[in-house]
Amino acid sequence: MNNAKQERQANVFYKRLLELSNASGETVDWDHTIALAKKLMGSQVKPIMVDYSYRFTGVESTALALRAVLAMEPKNEQRVEAIKRWLMMQRGKEGWDNTKTTAEVFLVLLKDDLLNRTSKDTNFSLDALNKDSVLAQLKFDPKSRYAVESKVKLPAELKENTITLKKDGPGKLYYTLLQTYFKRMKPGESTEADALPQGLKVTRKFFRLQSVKETSTGVIRFRTVPITGGQIKAGETVLMKVYIETPVHVPYIIVESP
Structure with a gap:
């Protein structure tokens, strides 16, 4: 609307967009939280009403909101950097949530770079x-601006659990940290983790398969017997x-078991 000279309407919608944002410390986002839903739909919102869909993620919503910020306030560095x-x-x-979300984030970050970069x-x-x-x-210069990301593999054991990044020279640095680990779970043990959507629960149960022959037909079928105590024998x-x-409601769920 701003590009179409409908500035009044654009300002009204933009003001509402900013009112809906989640502001926390040094970040701003439009993630699909209960707080945002209450601003949008009122105080009667319940967690189950905040629908989850791979089609529209909170990250994608934030990327689209950043596109609006760049259209309305391209030089508002504080707000732009908080969203980024x-x-x-x-x-x-490998990216953000899924390929569709990753594409939206990539496009808006590229737009910001084209608008605000200098030589x-x-x-x-x-x-x-x-x-x-x-x-x-590492060394970064204008030639490496669109180069492949630089990766630093951290050793398994560190002298201290603190990594210091010492930067010398002009320019912006963006970085992320990815930690991958496997935890051996004991019977009945659970671990706290962020679930998406909130409230998603995954449990596993193990059963022995015992063969049973039907007397009337002679057909052998299997019945399941719950395993108690967490003990099994070789060959079972x-x-x-x-x-x-x-x-x-979710369209699909992918389950991976290591």
């Missing part, structure tokens, strides 16, 4: 330090059942 900071915090190993604002060196040890030394056939409880 949140987007970078949401990045996974001399990327020229700095970076040292990744762990106490007195130098883990990596074991059936694992995965139970998924979700508070809202």
Whole structure:
């Protein structure tokens, strides 16, 4: 609307967009939270009413909102950087949530770069330090602006659980940290983790398969017997059942078992 000279309407919608945002410390986002839903639909919103869909994620909503901010306030560096900071915090190993969301984030970050870049604002060196040890030394200049991301693999054991990034020179640095680990779970043990959607529960149960011959037909069938105590013997056939409880309707769920 702003481009079509309908500035009054654009300002009204833009003001409402900012009112709906989640502002926390140094970040701004439009994630699909209960707080945002209450601003949009009133105080009667319940968690189950905040629908989850892979089609429209909170990250994608934030990327689209950033596009509006760039259209209305392209030079508001504080707000733009606060939104970008949140987007970078949401990045996974290969991108954001899914390919559609990743595309929206990539496009808006590229738009911001084309609007606000200068020829001399990327020229700095970076040292990744762990106490007195130098883990990596990197160099960034205008030629590396659209180059492949630089990765630093951290050792399994660190002298301290703190990594210091020492930057020297002009330019903006964006970084993320990805930690991958496997935890051996004991019977009955659970671990706290963020679920999407909120309230999603996944449980596993194990059963022995015992063959039973029907006397009338002679057909051999299998029946499941719950395994108690977590003990099995070598050579036993074991059936694992995965139970998924979700508070809202979801189009599909992918389950991975290491």
